Each structure stands twice: as structure tokens, then as C-alpha cells.
């Protein structure tokens with residue numbers, strides 16, 4: 482690669498927070514690598530970023546749950562001599578909201594395999610590359626659910642508690658390097674998240690946000706961009722951000738105060 486611009490790697494960029502984050506960095510002139518499973522959406526975003534911001538964009542469609550796919554992806558970026566300057570571990574999902582006695586074990590496995598194991602596979606490989614050049618930043622998408630368990634949230638909560646623990650432990654692992662590790666923990670963000678959680682039931686998904694001026698994907702992208710733009714000496718370890726109408730998982734004001 483001839484360019485000396487930064488390379489920003491965003492997982493789960495076909496929608497929501499990942500999509501907005503990729504665009505935010507492209508707007509800044511950074512080169513972008515985007516991933517997700519839906520290749521058509523990745524291609525659409527790649528074309529848009531190249532056209533609107535004149536940056537280099539590489540996209541790879543793969544399932545982050547599959548270790549062999551993650552290995553193949555990392556080999557491809559290595560073959561292009563790219564070491565990401567920033568890895569945004571955003572790909573993630575929730576499935577279902579059933580109590581422990583009713584929940585689907587398949588849903589649990591999908592959340593664990595995506596939110597924990599997928600994140601770990603890619604982090605392991607990319608951090609190894611970053612350590613070689615003693616440069617880089619990992620930003621993990623945690624959640625308010627990484628701090629506050631809720632009814633029906635057991636395994637999603639567990640995966641986000643794990644992301645929080647992994648972020649803390651990796652910070653310790655990397656103390657002798659210049660590599661920074663941040664976890665961003667949002668409350669309600671109106672994305673495809675709830676539609677995915679409720680298996681495509683848009684009415685149920687929309688009801689989650691009734692009366693609330695939620696965070697937007699752009700709000701989170703702004704925060705990620707801010708954290709990544711601080712001087713290298715500054716390591717923001719955790720940020721929790723909620724809508725003004727949501728102060729905890731359950732302290733929610735649904736009275737449309739901003740409308």
C-alpha cells in the first residue's frame with residue numbers, strides 16, 4: 482500500500498454503530514477496512530465511502546464466529562502489508578429476551594460465539610500485529626449491559642460483562658506498549674439491534690424505544706472518533722453513555738421530553 486494514512490478496521494459495519502463509525506473515520510480522511518456477513522451492504526458502503534470521501538476502502542464478508550474465516554481475513558490484510566491503526570470491535574448481537582428457564586440454547590451459543598469468541602479471535606491476531614509495530618488502539622463495544630444485569634438478559638449480559646473483563650485484562654497485558662484499549666458502553670441506541678434481538682419483529686423492536694429520544698449510531702461513532710483522536714499518551718479505558726431519558730437499564734423516562 483502506498484498510502485501513509487491510518488487504517489481503521491471496523492467489524493460489523495453493515496449497519497448501525499459500525500456503519501456510522503466507518504463513515505466518521507472516512508470523513509476524516511482515514512482508510513477503512515469494513516467487515517460483516519452481508520456482502521451487498523459492505524459493497525454499498527465501500528462504494529459510498531470511496532466516492533464521497535476519496536479514501537481507500539477494503540471490505541471482507543465473513544462470519545466472525547468462524548475462527549478459520551477470521552484467520553483468512555487477517556492473512557489477507559497481512560498480505561497487503563496493512564497493520565490496522567485502530568480495531569473497532571463492534572460486531573455483536575443479542576437474541577431473545579426470555580428468562581433462563583425458557584431461553585433458546587442456540588441463541589446463547591450465537592451470542593457467546595459472536596460477542597466473546599469472535600471478538601477474541603480477531604483481537605488476538607490484530608493485537609499481535611500491533612505489538613510488532615508498538616502502535617495501535619482497540620475499541621470494544623461493551624454495553625450498559627456489561628454493568629447492569631436485567632430480566633431475560635442473562636447470556637447477553639454475560640457476553641458484555643466478558644467484553645468489559647477482556648478490555649480490562651488486555652489493558653494490563655499491554656502496559657509495556659503504546660497500544661491503547663477502550664471499551665465504550667452505550668445504553669439504548671436505535672439501530673437494527675432490537676429487530677435482530679426479536680427475530681425481525683419490527684413492532685416489538687420499536688416498542689423498546691417508545692417515547693425516548695435514544696442515542697443514535699452517529700452519537701456513538703462521534704465518541705469512538707473522539708477517543709481515537711486523543712493524544713497517544715491518553716488511554717480512555719471505559720466510557721458509559723446513555724440517552725438523557727435513560728439513566729440505568731430500568732430508570733427510563735418515556736415522556737417524549739425532547740419532542
Ligand code: NAP
Pocket residue numbers: 492493494495496497498499516517518519522543544545546570571572573574575595622623624625666667668669670671672673674675677698
Ligand atoms: P446492528 O445495527 O444490529 O449491527 C450489528 C452489526 O454486527 C452488523 O453490521 C452485523 O453485520 C454485525 N454482526 C453480527 N453478527 C455478526 C457475525 N456473526 N459476523 C460478522 N458480523 C456480525 O447493532 P448495533 O446496535 O449497531 O450494535 C453494534 C454493537 O453495539 C454490538 O456489539 C452491540 O452489542 C453493541 N451495543 C448496542 C446497543 C444498542 O442499543 N443498539 C447498546 C449497547 C451496545 P451482518 O449482519 O452483516 O453480519
